[in-house]
Amino acid sequence: MSELVRLRQAAGHTQESFVGFFLEEAARMGVHASVSVRQLRRWERESPPPLPHPSQQMVLEAIFGVPLVEMGFGVPQHRLTVSAPMSDPETVKRRTFVADVGALAAGSLMPDRPGPRVGTADVAQLRKKLDALYRMDHSLGSVPALERSRRIEKEITSALRCASYTSRVGHELQTLLAELHGHRAWYGYDGGRIGQGRASCLEALAAAQLVDDSMLQISVLETLVLLSIKAERTWEAAGAVENARWLATRAGAGHTVHLVIALREANVATHVGDLAGTRRALSRAVSHQGRADMDENVPKWARFAGPFEIDYATADMYVRAQQPRRAVPFLRAAVRGIGGGLARNGASYRVKLAGVLLDAGEVEEACAEMGAVLDACSGIRSPKLLKRVAEFRQSVVRIDNADARACGERIRETISGGIA
Structure with missing residues (x-):
């Protein structure tokens, strides 16, 4: 029995079901690759088997979580895959991120309210405070960031409730509020307040849906995965991964976003002890990391990946x-x-x-x-x-x-x- 046959059978696939699974995995990875039953039979029967194309190699290694050479293929030196740390500065291309600096356009004015007029300059100031909150969390921790977030939330909700603003400014204010709740969800995770974190996730998801922001929804879902794991709600964590992947595909997200999703999938699989699933998710993550320099715009929340x-x-x-x-x-x-x-x-x-x-x-x-x-x-x-x-x-x-x-x-x- 060839090694490829052993791997396929250990994964619970017939030759026919494996062909379908291969296509699904290729679609998840964003790779244009396929295989027929006839080609699979040649790989499993012939010695040495015909070398897969590079795109087929990427999918095979993601499915089985082992280098192609360990499947029994003769692999030339330039096609060898090794299991080694990704952070070697001599082998990793550094990515330059492109910030989103799109201009804010004015829309129709909301009905008159007793409070002050809020314009794009006010939104820009709130955005700076929110960005500073992100940096504070990463440098000083979630405790001071949570304290600061409460003051920012009061400013945003006061503006939404009492001020006059255009519909576009209102949309931006609601987006800021959704992001703030997303931050608070993370503070719940970091502080061990899992119930509060999940509640903030639900608020953030609702707000992100109201402003129809797929990237923001994905950012909240990836935090929800971590919180759900801590709450021993693995079904919820797995569902959040699948929903995030669906949103990313629909929105045409870049490889960095898909990398984050693959990492969260690995978190779920590791937690439940599905180490084969972990290896598949990590192989997918490596594949996306290798193509991340193709991304033109990377959301701020994904830049850590x-x-x-x-x-x-x-x-x-x-x-x-x-x-x-x-x-x-x-x-x-x-x-x-x-x-x-x-x-x-x-x-x-x-x-x-x-x-x-x-x-x-x-x-x-x-x-x-x-x-x-x-x-x-x-x-x-x-x-x-x-x-x-x-x-x-x-x-x-x-x-x-x-x-x-x-x-x-x-x-x-x-x-x-x-x-x-």
Whole structure:
């Protein structure tokens, strides 16, 4: 039996059903590729089998989650695929993002109201505040961002309720409110307030639907995936992934948006222990990442996605498979690859790396990594980060080792001093 036959049968496909599944996967990836039953039979029967076209290779590797050469094909050097961290700066093309600076056009004026007139300049000021909120969350954490968001929400809702404005300005104000609720959903996730986060997601989704903004709906759905996983509502998380993919296809979204969706699909599959599904989702993510430089416009919420996120999700898969040593190089790459403007996420990644190193038996290195986190995270107020640090301490204090004891004591002193 050929390796390709074994892989196909392990996936539960006949030759006929595999051909249909291949077409569906190609459509999901945005790849123009197909295969016939006759061609599949040749691949499985002949030795060596005929080499698939590059587009067919992309789909086959996404379906089975292994390089083409491991399926039994003779693959030339320039077509070899390797399983390695994505964040190597020598091999990854850096993308230049193009911001959306479309002008605001005036429409019909809303009925007169007792409050002041709100125009495009006022909307621009609110937009600056919302953008600053995003940066605050990534640099200082969700606690101060949540406090600031409440003041911004009062400004937006007061304008919508009391002011006079054109229909276009009203549309922009409602869009800002939808984005704000989307931020608040994330703060719920970061702060462990899952119920509040899901409620904010529902508000954000309703507002995004009212302004008919597909990209905004996708951004909320990708947060809903994370919240639903935490709430043990995996059916809801899976549904959010599928709805996001449908919206992205309908809207003609670029590869970066599809990359985010693939990463969330990997989150769901990893959580339920479907590691084959995780590998397929990660293969799809790698495919989209490789074509992300074709995107002309990338939504702000999707700009975080890149090689380091793929590496982090790959590490998560290995952790779920109880293979911490295989997770370590991917976590190291993720820590190296994350941008300096994402201080909270960077600290969170390093805590994850420290924990995995500890699980792998590398106590001294794990404690050194945690020490670097404590040096860097002063001023970051993130309940999720604090919880991860505390969980690391619970593990490290059980180890009878001088480095472990010193690390545990430093964490205790730092937490009592009010970090995060």
